[in-house]
Structures are given as structure tokens and as C-alpha cells.
Amino acid sequence: MDxxxxxxxxxxxxxLNIKSIQxxxxxxxxxxxxxxxxxxxxxxxxxxxxxGIITYADIALALTIFDHKPTTQVREIMSSPIxxxxxxxxxxxxxxxxxxxxxxxxxxxxxxxxxxxxxxxxLMILFSMLSEKQIxxxxxxxxxxx
Amino acid sequence: MDxxxxxxxxxxxxxLNIKSIQxxxxxxxxxxxxxxxxxxxxxxxxxxxxxGIITYADIALALTIFDHKPTTQVREIMSSPIxxxxxxxxxxxxxxxxxxxxxxxxxxxxxxxxxxxxxxxxLMILFSMLSEKQIxxxxxxxxxxx
Numbered sequence: 001m002d003x004x005x006x007x008x009x010x011x012x013x014x015x016l017n018i019k020s021i022q023x024x025x026x027x028x029x030x031x032x033x034x035x036x037x038x039x040x041x042x043x044x045x046x047x048x049x050x051x052g053i054i055t056y057a058d059i060a061l062a063l064t065i066f067d068h069k070p071t072t073q074v075r076e077i078m079s080s081p082i083x084x085x086x087x088x089x090x091x092x093x094x095x096x097x098x099x100x101x102x103x104x105x106x107x108x109x110x111x112x113x114x115x116x117x118x119x120x121x122x123l124m125i126l127f128s129m130l131s132e133k134q135i136x137x138x139x140x141x142x143x144x145x146x
Numbered sequence: 147m148d149x150x151x152x153x154x155x156x157x158x159x160x161x162l163n164i165k166s167i168q169x170x171x172x173x174x175x176x177x178x179x180x181x182x183x184x185x186x187x188x189x190x191x192x193x194x195x196x197x198g199i200i201t202y203a204d205i206a207l208a209l210t211i212f213d214h215k216p217t218t219q220v221r222e223i224m225s226s227p228i229x230x231x232x233x234x235x236x237x238x239x240x241x242x243x244x245x246x247x248x249x250x251x252x253x254x255x256x257x258x259x260x261x262x263x264x265x266x267x268x269l270m271i272l273f274s275m276l277s278e279k280q281i282x283x284x285x286x287x288x289x290x291x292x
Contacts, residue, residue, distance in 0.1 A: 008278070008281050008282050008285050012285070027210060028210045028211075031206055031207065031210035031211055032210065032211060035207055035211050040203065055202075056201075056202045056203040056205075056206040056207070057186065057202035057203075057206075059202075059206035059209075059210065060177055060202040060203075060205035060206040060209070061177060061181055061202070063205075063206070063209040063210070063216065064173060064174045064177035064178065064205065064209070064216050065174075065177055065178060065181050070209065070210050090278060091281055092274065092276070092278060092281070095270050095273050095274045096274060098267075098270055099267070099270055099271060099274060102267075104250065104266060104267075120250060120266035120267070120269075120270060121244075121245070121248075121250075121266070123266075123269075123270060123273060124241050124244055124245055124266060124269060125245065126273075126281070126284075126285065127241050127269060127272075127273055128238065128241045128242060128245060129284050129285065130238070130284055132154070132236060132238060134280070134284065135154050135237060135238070135272070136154050138272075138275050138276055138280065139154050139158070139272065139275065
């Protein structure tokens with residue numbers, strides 16, 4: 001099999017349900033958007049450029065450990081710069097990045113334009129397509145290699 | 147192949163690094179434990195029984211949308227009752243539960259005794275053992291079924 005053709009790229013599995021906010025929005029309003037729209041992270045955009053990402057963990061730590069107020073602008077607490085992938089990257093590249101950087105969400109950006117976001121949940125949907133036997137064979141193969 | 151034998155059970159992949167706290171600990175102290183010990187969730191235990199779980203999302207929402215203070219006890223904001231699995235459940239059962247309940251962490255409890263926790267990150271480690279070709283074959287098979 002042609003190895004190039006056998007790759008499943010990120011754009012097959014990414015979520016298109018993304019939302020970006022301005023960096024001067026405050027933490028409370030950002031949390032409200034995340035909660036009401038069932039989106040566990042928001043991209044932060046300024047002058048048509050993605051400058052950061054904010055998650056529930058950023059908000060929780062800001063308001064407890066780092067003594068911010070709900071009125072603090074998200075600019076102060078967002079993770080920046082963004083770690084991103086392009087839509088033609090393979091799914092396995094996204095998995096590697098999530099494990100290496102200890103993150104669960106990676107924006108998919110082509111030519112500075114946001115295409116979607118790939119999350120641990122998207123990967124679990126793919127994972128759930130495996131059969132017990134397929135998982136067994138993979139794990140068994142890995143154990144035998146050690 | 148014997149289908150029972152071909153199951154990979156949760157105890158092969160769960161994380162043993164778990165921590166439980168008492169329900170009267172306040173939100174700020176719970177966040178401090180999570181941050182300092184690099185644990186994104188804490189189990190809440192009372193009278194030797196697991197009564198809830200608390201994550202960064204619970205803390206973020208409590209302090210923004212639900213107007214709690216950092217001094218609120220975790221009992222007030224924890225997710226309860228716990229959704230759990232037993233260590234002999236298959237990995238796929240954990241994946242299904244995470245997708246169905248929109249959660250990323252499931253405590254592993256046998257006979258009311260906590261054994262570990264299985265998370266989306268643990269599943270990604272297993273996922274990263276797949277080859278491009280294996281993923282391709284699974285996804286292709288699924289698309290053909292539709």
C-alpha cells in the first residue's frame with residue numbers, strides 16, 4: 001500500500017464547532033460562552049490572527065492559584081503562542097503533540113486561517129471504531145517488541 | 147481467537163497516580179493540590195467511600211457562572227455520584243462511557259476500593275501505538291459500512 005495514501009489526515013476528524021473571542025473579553029464572559037455553547041476551549045483572536053487559547057484549566061488556575069478576578073481580561077491568562085497543526089497532518093501527529101505537550105485540544109490552522117480543532121474527544125470517536133481484537137493485536141505487538 | 151482472551155482490560159492502562167480529598171476542603175486548596183501534583187482531577191472521599199470527583203472545569207464554572215468563592219467547600223461543586231468502571235472492564239467500555247457522558251476521566255473502582263483512574267490521556271498513549279496503516283484500515287472499514 002502506498003504509505004502516503006494510507007494516512008488518515010486530521011481534516012477527516014477535526015471538529016468544526018470552534019469559536020474565537022477578542023483578548024479584551026473578561027474571564028467570566030469567556031466562561032459563560034464556553035458553558036452555554038458547550039465548547040471547552042476558546043481561541044483568542046486579534047487583528048485576524050490567532051494569538052492564544054483558553055481552557056477551563058486556565059480559568060480555574062487563574063481564579064485560585066494566580067489570584068486573578070473574574071473581571072481579568074483573557075489576554076492575561078490565555079496560553080500563548082498557540083500549538084497548532086495543519087489539516088493535512090496525520091492523526092498520529094496530533095496524538096503525539098497532545099501527549100508531548102499535555103494538552104487535549106489543538107487548533108487546525110492552514111495559512112494562518114483557522115480550519116477547526118482536533119481534540120482528545122475526536123480521537124476517542126476514532127478509537128471507538130476499533131474492535132477488541134484490533135486493540136489486543138496492537139497491544140500484544142507492542143509488548144512483544146519490548 | 148477466544149474473544150474473552152482478546153480483551154484488553156482497563157487495569158493494563160489506568161493511571162495509579164490518584165489522590166482523594168475530604169469534601170470539606172475548599173476550592174482554592176483543591177486547585178493547589180491539582181496544580182502542584184500535576185493531577186487534573188481529584189476524587190472526593192468521605193467515610194472511606196468515594197462520593198464525588200472534581201475537575202478544573204467544575205472549579206472554573208463554580209467561580210464564574212455559579213458565583214461560588216474560592217473558600218466554598220468542594221462538596222458544593224463536585225460531580226456526584228461518580229461514574230466508574232471496574233478494572234476488568236474492557237478499554238472500549240471506558241471509551242464508550244467517556245463519549246456518552248462527555249467526560250475525560252473515569253475512576254476505576256473494585257468492591258468499593260479505588261484502584262486507579264482511566265483518562266483520555268491513557269487512551270491516547272494506547273492510540274499512539276497504532277500505525278498509520280492500522281488507523282487507515284479501521285477508518286476505511288467504517289466508511290465502507292455506511
